[in-house]
Amino acid sequence: MLAPLETSEPSGSRAASRPATVRGPRGTAASITGGQDLTLDPADFTEIQALARARAGLNLTAEKAGVVQFRVATRVRALGMSSFREYLERARRDPDEVSSLVGALANNNTSFFRESEQHPLLRAAVAQGLRTCSDVRIWSAGCSTGEEPLTLAMLVRAWNPTAAGRVRILATDLSREAVAVARGGRYTDEQVGAIPAELRARFASPAADHGWFDIAPEVRRSVRFARLNLMDPWPMRRRLHVIFCRNVMIYFDRATQRRLVGRFCNALEPGGYLFLGQAEALPPATNGLAYLDQAVYRKVDE
Numbered sequence: 319m320l321a322p323l324e325t326s327e328p329s330g331s332r333a334a335s336r337p338a339t340v341r342g343p344r345g346t347a348a349s350i351t352g353g354q355d356l357t358l359d360p361a362d363f364t365e366i367q368a369l370a371r372a373r374a375g376l377n378l379t380a381e382k383a384g385v386v387q388f389r390v391a392t393r394v395r396a397l398g399m400s401s402f403r404e405y406l407e408r409a410r411r412d413p414d415e416v417s418s419l420v421g422a423l424a425n426n427n428t429s430f431f432r433e434s435e436q437h438p439l440l441r442a443a444v445a446q447g448l449r450t451c452s453d454v455r456i457w458s459a460g461c462s463t464g465e466e467p468l469t470l471a472m473l474v475r476a477w478n479p480t481a482a483g484r485v486r487i488l489a490t491d492l493s494r495e496a497v498a499v500a501r502g503g504r505y506t507d508e509q510v511g512a513i514p515a516e517l518r519a520r521f522a523s524p525a526a527d528h529g530w531f532d533i534a535p536e537v538r539r540s541v542r543f544a545r546l547n548l549m550d551p552w553p554m555r556r557r558l559h560v561i562f563c564r565n566v567m568i569y570f571d572r573a574t575q576r577r578l579v580g581r582f583c584n585a586l587e588p589g590g591y592l593f594l595g596q597a598e599a600l601p602p603a604t605n606g607l608a609y610l611d612q613a614v615y616r617k618v619d620e
């Protein structure tokens with residue numbers, strides 16, 4: 319049995335206090351603004367709840383109605399519509415629109431070097447993979463705007479520059495806008511401020527746009543970004559050495575969490591590592607995973 323995961327936004331993110339907005343350089347950002355004067359009636363909210371649960375496993379409880387109203391209203395306006403009803407008629411016919419809807423509803427808070435207490439265990443996992451395999455495969459599942467996988471890529475380069483080319487990082491997220499920002503590789507000075515000074519000097523350089531920084535091409539090249547809904551089939555053909563899925567399952571209902579942990583376990587190499595957010599600790603030895611430390615689990619041998 320899994321312990322219930324907490325449902326509050328975890329701490330540990332410098333971004334946790336900022337509004338639910340996908341931020342990025344001009345031209346790539348999708349900002350969520352306005353939307354206060356459209357009214358969401360209970361039937362519309364119930365339908366949005368059902369769509370978000372069915373499509374993305376999101377658990378939108380009644381107290382989230384205000385946030386839902388705000389975020390969906392932005393989408394309604396962007397499509398030139400004037401009511402939630404009209405919008406839901408469109409969403410019923412258009413699966414792509416449902417994907418945009420759940421992307422807008424998901425919380426994108428993230429930051430560079432978030433929950434860095436876990437990094438020594440990542441170092442051990444990468445070292446073990448490099449010893450036993452020709453390549454080390456890491457997946458950042460629910461990578462938001464890219465800070466998490468880019469942090470992993472910087473660390474791998476700093477720890478073992480000669481072997482960094484053998485470490486491949488796949489980073490995926492449900493939100494189209496978040497993936498677009500991640501691919502852009504450009505962040506504000508406030509965002510790159512979370513990178514330790516030595517690594518920031520090495521891997522982030524001022525962009526032509528004042529107040530923005532570009533992440534070094536060699537770091538960006540080691541990460542492949544893609545859009546993926548975790549509820550859909552996964553494209554990986556080979557098992558992974560490390561999976562990061564931090565601060566993602568916290569927004570899912572218990573049944574979805576349980577299913578997903580089982581799928582992560584199957585997708586890992588024996589001895590592979592699963593990193594969850596620190597507010598998402600599962601009990602020891604759940605579904606073939608043994609607890610190590612700091613919300614990190616290791617797959618027990620099959």
Ligand SMILES: C[S@@+](CC[C@H](N)C(=O)[O-])C[C@H]1O[C@@H](n2cnc3c(N)ncnc32)[C@H](O)[C@@H]1O
Pocket residue numbers: 331373374375421424425426427428429432459460461462463466490491492493496546547548549563564565566569595
């Ligand atoms: C709070 S962010 C966490 C980002 C990063 N892992 C971290 O810990 O900083 C949660 C991310 O999960 C993504 N997400 C939510 N539901 C998802 C789903 N069904 N499939 C893929 N990604 C999902 C959201 O789009 C969002 O970017």
